[in-house]
Structure formats: structure tokens, C-alpha cells
Amino acid sequence: MALTPESGAGPSVDLDDVARRGRLLVVESVAHSGAGHIGGPLSAMDLLVALYFRVMRIRPDEPDWPERDRFILSKGHSAIGQYAVMAMRGYFPIEELATFDSGDSRLQGHPDMTRLPGLEASTGSLGQGLAVGLGIALGARMRGLGVQTFVLLGDGETQEGMVWESVMVGARYGLGNLTAIVDCNGLQQYGWPPVPGEERRGDRRDPLAGTHLRGAFEAFGWRVLEIDGHDMEAIVAACADARSAASGRRPTAILATTTKGRGLSFTEGRFEWHAKVATADDVEAARLELGPGPGGAAGS
Amino acid sequence: MSIALRDVWADTLGEIALENHDLLVLDADLATSTRSDRFAVAHPDRFLQMGIAEQNMIGVAAGLATLGYIPWVSSFAVFLTHRAVDPIRMLVAQTHANVKIGAAYSGLLTGFTGKTHQDVEDLAIMRAMPGMTVLAPADATECAAAVRWATDTPGPVYLRLARDAGPDLFDVTYRFVPGRVIRLREGSDVLIVSTGLQSVRSLEAAVLLEADGVSAGVLHVPSLKPVDTLAIADAARDVRLVVSVEEHTIIGGLGGLVAEILAEHEPRRMVRIGIQDTWGESAPNAFLLDRHGLSPRRVAERVATELSELSGR
Ligand SMILES: Cc1ncc(C[n+]2csc(CCOP(=O)(O)OP(=O)(O)O)c2C)c(N)n1
Numbered sequence: 001m002a003l004t005p006e007s008g009a010g011p012s013v014d015l016d017d018v019a020r021r022g023r024l025l026v027v028e029s030v031a032h033s034g035a036g037h038i039g040g041p042l043s044a045m046d047l048l049v050a051l052y053f054r055v056m057r058i059r060p061d062e063p064d065w066p067e068r069d070r071f072i073l074s075k076g077h078s079a080i081g082q083y084a085v086m087a088m089r090g091y092f093p094i095e096e097l098a099t100f101d102s103g104d105s106r107l108q109g110h111p112d113m114t115r116l117p118g119l120e121a122s123t124g125s126l127g128q129g130l131a132v133g134l135g136i137a138l139g140a141r142m143r144g145l146g147v148q149t150f151v152l153l154g155d156g157e158t159q160e161g162m163v164w165e166s167v168m169v170g171a172r173y174g175l176g177n178l179t180a181i182v183d184c185n186g187l188q189q190y191g192w193p194p195v196p197g198e199e200r201r202g203d204r205r206d207p208l209a210g211t212h213l214r215g216a217f218e219a220f221g222w223r224v225l226e227i228d229g230h231d232m233e234a235i236v237a238a239c240a241d242a243r244s245a246a247s248g249r250r251p252t253a254i255l256a257t258t259t260k261g262r263g264l265s266f267t268e269g270r271f272e273w274h275a276k277v278a279t280a281d282d283v284e285a286a287r288l289e290l291g292p293g294p295g296g297a298a299g300s
Numbered sequence: 301m302s303i304a305l306r307d308v309w310a311d312t313l314g315e316i317a318l319e320n321h322d323l324l325v326l327d328a329d330l331a332t333s334t335r336s337d338r339f340a341v342a343h344p345d346r347f348l349q350m351g352i353a354e355q356n357m358i359g360v361a362a363g364l365a366t367l368g369y370i371p372w373v374s375s376f377a378v379f380l381t382h383r384a385v386d387p388i389r390m391l392v393a394q395t396h397a398n399v400k401i402g403a404a405y406s407g408l409l410t411g412f413t414g415k416t417h418q419d420v421e422d423l424a425i426m427r428a429m430p431g432m433t434v435l436a437p438a439d440a441t442e443c444a445a446a447v448r449w450a451t452d453t454p455g456p457v458y459l460r461l462a463r464d465a466g467p468d469l470f471d472v473t474y475r476f477v478p479g480r481v482i483r484l485r486e487g488s489d490v491l492i493v494s495t496g497l498q499s500v501r502s503l504e505a506a507v508l509l510e511a512d513g514v515s516a517g518v519l520h521v522p523s524l525k526p527v528d529t530l531a532i533a534d535a536a537r538d539v540r541l542v543v544s545v546e547e548h549t550i551i552g553g554l555g556g557l558v559a560e561i562l563a564e565h566e567p568r569r570m571v572r573i574g575i576q577d578t579w580g581e582s583a584p585n586a587f588l589l590d591r592h593g594l595s596p597r598r599v600a601e602r603v604a605t606e607l608s609e610l611s612g613r
Contacts, residue, residue: 035412035582076416101412103583103591109414110582124416125383126352156329159351190331192349207329207351272332 041081074129127160156188171221174249229256377403424552445476487517504596
């Protein structure tokens with residue numbers, strides 16, 4: 001999907017190509033450091049690329065620009081996905097990804113706002129990011145700042161009770177400037193064995209599979225949009241819709257249907273790739289599947 | 301053969317469950333890391349998946365315990381002793397519920413996950429709770445014995461487990477006795493007191509010290525609560541210097557415990573080695589042990605420095 005930049009939006013690039021390159025950077029970085037997560041970052045990659053390259057009003061060379069939109073990766077274990085996208089967007093050099101997970105690095109296993117400029121929150125203990133986003137959205141409104149706050153959660157993460165405390169208070173304060181995006185890939189770390197005939201997108205399932213997330217958010221008073229989380233146009237449109245509703249009194253939840261491990265034939269829908277380290281062979285295979293192909297900008 | 305404590309924990313529970321039909325394992329979606337997935341495969345009907353919701357899991361365990369079940373809750377230490385600390389305190393410790401807490405990935409060495417996941421305050425928190433038994437085994441044999449003892453003994457138990465395997469210290473004659481401290485090595489210049497896997501590194505430090513002409517004794521404390529207070533005071537009697545070493549903050553854990561005992565029973569010059577009131581980070585194990593002064597080499601250096609300062613005084 002080629003889009004022309006809008007005011008405040010990112011460079012004119014093909015978002016799918018950027019995402020392909022981001023996926024490869026994730027696999028390479030995890031293989032290089034010998035630790036980290038793969039499934040979650042690949043699942044969220046299209047959402048991250050759309051946000052950083054098209055949706056959010058940001059200045060990578062001025063990460064603390066007061067008017068910037070805010071982004072919080074509540075599913076902090078997908079940090080390497082966020083780092084890869086931030087690097088491609090110009091927050092720091094791509095080469096710095098090689099320091100991921102090593103001592104003294106700014107690129108910690110989970111996002112650490114005390115180390116890396118551009119991070120709005122430290123996360124890693126699931127269920128906490130939406131509360132920080134809520135505080136930012138509330139504070140921004142009190143300060144009269146027209147910024148939008150986006151918080152990316154895992155669907156497994158919504159099992160944490162604290163998520164629903166935030167959902168409740170966000171609705172109570174009518175925070176239209178708060179958007180929760182849920183990466184609904186149906187898998188988590190271990191989960192439950194699949195039940196025959198059950199609809200799922202992987203080899204195990206979420207213990208709360210079958211929970212009606214739309215109904216839950218709506219019952220608390222949120223607007224809900226359901227999209228394909230790998231369709232760039234749909235992601236950008238849903239985020240624009242959320243922003244346009246900012247003056248309304250309801251926060252928006254975007255439920256993005258995704259596939260865990262998306263983009264690589266051997267990781268898609270496989271729960272064991274949640275936190276598996278890619279071998280040299282895996283990296284080779286990933287380069288073949290994701291490397292610069294015909295018409296690809298992945299190597300640029 | 302050295303086996304990681306998390307593996308020993310899961311496999312021992314799997315064995316106990318063959319005879320003990322009240323034993324249950326509750327997971328908060330970390331089974332592949334904590335190794336409770338092995339238990340899940342062996343005993344699917346005794347494995348309960350609670351999802352990513354640790355506080356609720358503790359409450360569920362407290363409820364199950366009232367029906368005579370023996371629930372072992374499992375997650376990373378940090379999500380138990382921090383996220384779920386209130387339910388542990390109120391629903392487990394205050395009611396003396398028969399709930400066992402299997403705290404995987406304790407300490408600094410948590411596979412590159414960083415400060416969010418490194419639980420270096422767990423001993424301080426759990427030790428401060430009335431009625432809580434707090435155990436930190438050093439090797440596979442001791443861990444298996446502690447798991448069996450905890451399962452058989454009514455009341456709440458916190459079991460500090462580690463991610464990575466360490467060398468074996470004990471043989472088949474080992475018997476777990478709550479509160480007992482274990483003399484790993486005699487020494488007349490300094491007493492090193494240690495707990496968990498750090499005891500192995502402390503023993504290695506004592507060997508390094510011997511090469512430098514320093515006679516270092518090593519005392520292992522597998523049970524921080526209860527603990528044989530007088531045995532620790534006794535062991536300190538004949539040395540000039542006592543050094544506590546732990547993969548934990550120096551505040552309130554083993555260092556706190558030893559300082560409390562010495563202050564009350566046997567005042568001695570004491571040094572606390574451990575995490576110096578700071579946070580960890582994502583890094584290789586060797587880097588972390590070195591940075592926080594916990595590698596055998598760093599422990600030995602610190603002990604030698606402290607001893608020579610004492611002599612110079
Ligand atoms: C409070 C807390 N409990 C447990 C974990 C360990 N953990 C890390 S990722 C994960 C699974 C997350 O699943 P989901 O939110 O669905 O994310 P995704 O599938 O996109 O990776 C778990 C249980 C954690 N980081 N925080």
C-alpha cells in the first residue's frame with residue numbers, strides 16, 4: 001500500500017515493504033542477542049509500522065516534542081518489534097539493534113523509558129500500559145493538548161484485571177483521545193490445548209478464547225472497531241476514525257485480528273515461537289522469505 | 301548431573317502427584333518457562349490454566365486449599381511477589397492457607413528479560429510476612445527435597461527457584477530440615493553466608509581465597525524462614541569478618557537476616573554483597589554477576605579487600 005504523506009505523517013514509503021524489513025530485523029536481532037520474542041513482534045509489526053509511519057504525529061529527531069502523539073507498547077515483550085520500527089523511522093541508527101538485550105544497551109528486553117528517548121512508558125509486566133495511557137490522555141486533555149494516545153495490548157494481556165480497571169476509568173472520564181489497539185492473535189505463551197472444531201489461528205488457544213472482547217469493551221462504554229490487523233489501509237483508517245472521534249466522550253478500542261508469528265511460514269500460528277530464539281538456519285530462511293524481492297524495498 | 305531448579309520442581313511435583321491426589325498445579329500462562337508444561341502433560345487433570353492473571357490465581361488457590369487440595373501456584377517470582385502480593389498476604393499468609401508458591405526465574409539471571417522480570421526483592425518481601433516459610437535451595441537435590449517437604453507440610457511456603465542450572469552440591473544422603481543452616485566449608489578468617497544458587501558461587505570464591513592464603517568458611521542458608529538463628533551466631537563467633545552474599549538486594553533479604561542476627565547475638569564486622577539498592581538489566585549472566593559483584597572472582601576480591609582493611613585498622 002503506497003500512501004502519500006499527510007501533514008505530520010511519515011515518509012512516502014510502501015508500508016508493507018517497511019513491515020517486511022521490520023520482521024527481518026526482529027528475527028536477526030533476536031538471533032544475534034540469543035534471546036527475545038518473535039511471535040508477538042511479528043504479530044504486531046503491521047500495526048507498529050502503520051502507527052509510526054502513517055498514523056502518529058511524531059518527530060523522531062525530537063522525541064520529546066510536546067505535541068507528539070503518544071504510543072505505549074503495553075505488551076512489552078514485543079519490544080524488539082517496536083525498536084525495529086523506531087530505528088527504521090529514524091529514532092536511532094539501525095545498527096544499534098545489534099545491542100538489543102546486551103548489558104548497558106538502551107534496547108532492553110522490555111521497553112525502558114529511563115534508557116531510550118521516545119518511549120512513553122516502561123512495560124513488561126502485562127496489563128499496565130493502558131493505565132499509563134489513560135493518565136497521559138487525561139493529563140493531555142487537562143493541559144489542552146490535542147494529542148492522541150495509542151496503547152497496544154495483547155489479547156492474552158486482557159486477562160489481567162488491571163486492563164479492565166483502566167477500561168472502566170477511561171470510559172468514566174470520557175477519554176476520546178485514548179485508543180486501545182488489541183493485537184488479537186488468539187495465542188499467548190502457553191494457553192490451553194485446542195478444542196476440536198474451535199475457531200483459532202494457531203496450535204494452542206487463549207484460555208479466554210470465546211470471551212467476547214467487543215461486547216466487553218462496549219459494555220464499559222467504549223467504541224469498538226474490528227479490523228484485519230495485517231491490512232495497512234484498514235489499520236490507518238481505523239486509527240484515523242479513532243482520532244476523529246477524539247472530541248466525543250468515548251475512548252476507542254480497535255480489535256485487530258492478527259496471526260502470531262505473521263510473515264514467516266515456520267512461525268505463523270506456532271505457539272512455541274512466542275519466545276524462541278532463531279537459529280542461523282532460521283535467519284537464512286527468514287532472509288529468503290522476507291528479503292528484498294521483486295519490487296521490495298526491504299533492503300533499502 | 302546438574303539440572304535447573306525449575307525442571308526439578310516440575311518433575312518432582314509430577315512424581316509426588318502419582319501418589320498424592322490432592323496436589324494441583326496452577327499456571328498463569330508461563331508453563332513453557334516455569335516447566336509446569338511437563339506437569340500439564342503428565343497430569344492434565346491436575347493442571348489448571350489461570351491465564352495471565354496472577355492475583356486471581358492466588359485467590360483461586362486459597363479457595364482450593366479450603367477443600368483439602370494442595371495447590372502449587374506457578375509464575376515468574378516477580379509476578380507473584382509483586383503483582384500478587386496483596387492476595388498472597390491476605391488470602392494466603394494471614395489465613396495460613398495451604399498454598400505453595402513456586403517462584404520461577406528469581407534473582408538476576410532471568411534469561412535477558414531485564415529489570416522488569418528480575419526479582420531481587422522477593423526474599424525481603426516474603427520474609428517480612430508473618431507465617432510464611434521462605435526457602436531458597438542451592439541445587440537439584442536440595443530443591444527436590446524442599447518441594448517434597450513443602451507439599452507434605454501444612455501452611456504457606458515460598459520456594460525460590462532459578463532459571464539456569466548450577467553444579468550439584470549435595471548427594472542422596474541429603475535431608476531437608478526446615479531452618480537448618482548447612483556448613484559447606486570450614487574457615488577461620490572469614491565466614492561467608494549465602495543462599496540459593498549463590499551458595500555454589502560463594503563456595504568457589506572460598507576456593508579462590510584459599511589460593512591467596514585466606515581461610516574462608518561458607519555457610520549455606522536454604523531456609524530464610526524459619527531459620528536457626530543461634531547456629532548463624534555460633535558460626536560467626538570465631539571469625540573477624542562475616543560476609544553475606546546473595547543474588548538479591550542487600551536490603552532485607554539474607555544480608556538483612558544475618559545483620560539482624562549478628563546485631564542481636566554476636567556483633568561482628570559485616571559486609572553485605574548483593575544488589576546495591578539498584579535495578580538489574582538485560583544482559584548475559586556473566587555480565588550481571590560481574591557487575592553486581594556476585595561472580596566467584598568478584599566475591600573473593602571483595603572479601604580479600606575487606607580483610608586487609610580490617611588488618612590495617
Ligand atoms: C504480569 C505478567 N504476567 C506474565 C507475563 C509473562 N508473559 C510475557 S508475554 C506473555 C503472553 C502474552 O500473550 P499476549 O498478550 O496474547 O501477547 P502476544 O500473543 O501478542 O505475544 C506472558 C504470559 C508478563 N510479562 N507479565
